[in-house]
Amino acid sequence: MSTTDLYRIFDEARKQCPNPFTLKSVISSDEVWGEVMTDLPSLNQHIDERISDAIFEIRKKYSNKIGIAVKGDRGTGKSHVIHRIWKNIAQEGGSVFAYIGPCTNPKRINSHVRFYLADSFNHQDIQGVTQWQKLAAAAIKSLEESEFKDKYSQYIQRCDSPNELKKYIIASQNKDTLLSFFDELVEAILENQPGIDSDFLRALLFLLLKSVKSAQIAFAWIKGEDHPEIKKLGLPEFLIDQQEDKSIWIIQQICKLAEIALLPVLICFDQIDYAGNDSDSGDSGSQIIAKCIDKIYFQCSNVILICCVISDTWREIEQMGSGIPDRVGQRSVTAKPPTAEQIIELVKLRLDWFYKNNNLNSLDYPNLYPFNENKIRNVANQSAGVRSLMKWCAEEFEKGVIPPDKPDPPGTLEDKKKKDFLEKYNELLSNQIDIPIKDDDKLAAIISCAMKMIPDGGTENVVITKVDKISDASHDLHLTVSGYDSLHQRNIKIGIRVSEATNGKTFNAVMARLLDYKKHDITRGCLVRSTSVPKNWRVGNQLKDQLKKQQGGEVVVLKKNEIKPLVVIETIYDQAENYGFDKEEVTNFVKDLRLVANNLLICEILSAPV
Incomplete structure (x- = not known):
């Protein structure tokens, strides 16, 4: 078959088949239980891991109830995470799961949750068992x-x-x-x-x-x-x-019975910003649901309460008293927008669906046809999330498809060097590389190096203006990052300290300096640590809580898979000449490819605690 015929067949299929980029771009409540068109397991995998950890803790009785706030803007994949949670439970068991959709009658919120929970438990696993x-x-x-x-x-x-x-x-x-x-x-x-x-x-x-x-x-x-x-x-x-009064009691009974079977109960509240307001109390829909979650938290055990919220909605909940935000968001995790590579993979998944449904062989066409990969990357870097990118893809897909009549012109020397850099980066990333997980100063140096390679446009709504190393005085901050928070429209200065201390007194000394905001004129402190603070460190835990709850700081979990890419970047930067680059080129390549800007550890440090 000639090349012209192949492109003609593609164009005919494009006109007759539904546009793959307009189908199921948003996960509905029905699709939580079924199959989604495009799911990328690597997207927000850190949320899956956090919820898996909670299930393990409840099952082992290390905790008897946990509230988890899953935060993130619309289109960052929160509902995809919910779908994966159920899919995993349906395949492997180990817990029971309920999905609570939007509530339209705030005066019947308890009955609403009871109804949805009962309905959720009627869904079958892969063995056909409810x-x-x-x-x-x-x-x-x-x-x-x-x-x-x-x-x-x-x-x-x-x-x-x-x-x-x-x-x-x-x-x-x-x-x-x-x-x-x-x-x-x-x-x-x-x-x-x-x-x-x-x-x-x-x-x-x-x-x-x-x-x-x-x-x-x-x-x-x-x-x-x-x-x-x-x-x-x-x-x-x-x-x-x-019935309204009995609803929480029914949920309590379910949790008690599930505990006999060592099955933690996951209750997931999604799309809470669509809930109706209560004209009598003046509470917003999200605040009504937060009160309901809080009531379940108090009256039930063997339960994990997951609340998916956007930033504006969380701020409403945060204003509530009586400790409600501390229980609803006892633990919090933030959904992150996909990296450029993940965006490319999502587009490919949609195209694969189109090829398969029209009996076309994707290998007969250029990669990602009818799109240009560089154009997708540019749109991805400028867009607010997956949904806006899908909208762009849908519009481009509707246009008449013109087959390429000549190969793309050879890339510039800079393009070739960037490609060479990316190959060396990926090669190092796939190899075993020493991660100095117990060396606080070295880890801080790696983070400092990375912070200087964030694009001028910034990331996580923060534009970096200055990165300063602090003196090597024992227990003091490692570095400060100054910048402008475009979301809240204010200047910020984050004080960062890495501490893997295994001695309680050393940790207390570190925290005392981190809490001294005046010394380095910081607006918030950030502790970076790979392990949780031992429960028997009473003073240490008090200082950690003071950082988070009283001084607006945060504790960021340092994970090996998130620090490793930064180790690779620092290695290439420090040995730039050995790899065939100069240091300025390495910095520019990292910025252009957003290798630091999209790194989960860096994003977590820079993003404002919510």
């Missing part, structure tokens, strides 16, 4: 260590396969005996699990049966809906006002 079935089977399996083990042995041994257990119950019980069977089972389970409510447990056991009528009635009761046959299952009926 989360309700997992919990019901776990309740029955708890009889394994009880005096009722022999009586219910045939049921207990099927608990690891809830659908087999369901079939066995249906086969061994009829409509007349099913109610009394579950009543006896409830009594047996409560002998060893007295903290569970008998009515809730009875309803839960019916959910094991999935789609039979009694299960549908029990499901309506748990969701807080009316059903004419609720009393037939021996379940109490509640008025509408009572």
